[in-house]
Amino acid sequence: MRTDVKYVAAGGAGAGLLAALMTTTRLSTIHPERLDDAERAAGAAVVALWHGELLIPTWHYRRRRFATMASRSGDGEYITRMLHHWGYRVARGSSSRGGDTALRELARHIRQGHSVALTADGPRGPRRRLKHGVLRLAQLTGVPVVPVASAADRCWRLGSWDAFMVPEPFSRVVIAFGEAVPVARSSSAGDIAETAGHVESVMAELQQVAEEAVR
Numbered sequence: 001m002r003t004d005v006k007y008v009a010a011g012g013a014g015a016g017l018l019a020a021l022m023t024t025t026r027l028s029t030i031h032p033e034r035l036d037d038a039e040r041a042a043g044a045a046v047v048a049l050w051h052g053e054l055l056i057p058t059w060h061y062r063r064r065r066f067a068t069m070a071s072r073s074g075d076g077e078y079i080t081r082m083l084h085h086w087g088y089r090v091a092r093g094s095s096s097r098g099g100d101t102a103l104r105e106l107a108r109h110i111r112q113g114h115s116v117a118l119t120a121d122g123p124r125g126p127r128r129r130l131k132h133g134v135l136r137l138a139q140l141t142g143v144p145v146v147p148v149a150s151a152a153d154r155c156w157r158l159g160s161w162d163a164f165m166v167p168e169p170f171s172r173v174v175i176a177f178g179e180a181v182p183v184a185r186s187s188s189a190g191d192i193a194e195t196a197g198h199v200e201s202v203m204a205e206l207q208q209v210a211e212e213a214v215r
Contacts, residue, residue: 026170051120068106126161135187149207150173150176151211178202
């Protein structure tokens with residue numbers, strides 16, 4: 001991890017500003033027991049999030065023994081600093097650089113009892129199209145995937161590929177949890193593709209549930 005003062009300062013400032021914003025929101029959850037049950041049964045879980053809607057659940061589950069992944073870029077360094085302020089363990093890597101190493105590190109965190117939150121369509125999209133890294137990690141470790149979606153009744157959308165969502169102050173926000181999806185260690189490439197289609201469909205349904213709940 002880089003030690004440049006600018007990363008330390010910007011990471012701390014960003015974490016503080018987002019925390020100040022998020023503490024004004026009114027959060028409710030739909031079926032949070034699904035994650036709790038999966039963690040009790042398997043010791044941990046892989047939580048699948050859409051990249052554009054990751055802020056709400058990432059804030060909600062700060063300091064709950066979660067690990068995640070951030071790229072090795074400068075932007076990834078800022079994000080890593082912010083996530084450390086929120087209590088996350090961060091493996092550095094992405095689909096383009098260091099991804100396999102980061103997955104192995106996340107697998108170690110899972111074996112130590114830490115659940116992992118990953119963006120199912122990140123870091124470059126296409127938006128809300130599930131990639132297989134989430135399922136590969138679940139297959140490697142034997143823990144299930146728990147699909148998650150979130151929404152806000154009032155928010156800003158950034159002009160990025162993922163239309164990143166930032167809740168407005170004092171908005172109502174919702175996190176919806178899906179049923180745990182097992183991924184067998186013996187899964188073939190065809191099995192993984194079939195499971196990917198299922199998880200993507202569940203996440204699309206959860207997104208609708210979350211958005212309807214805040215209307």
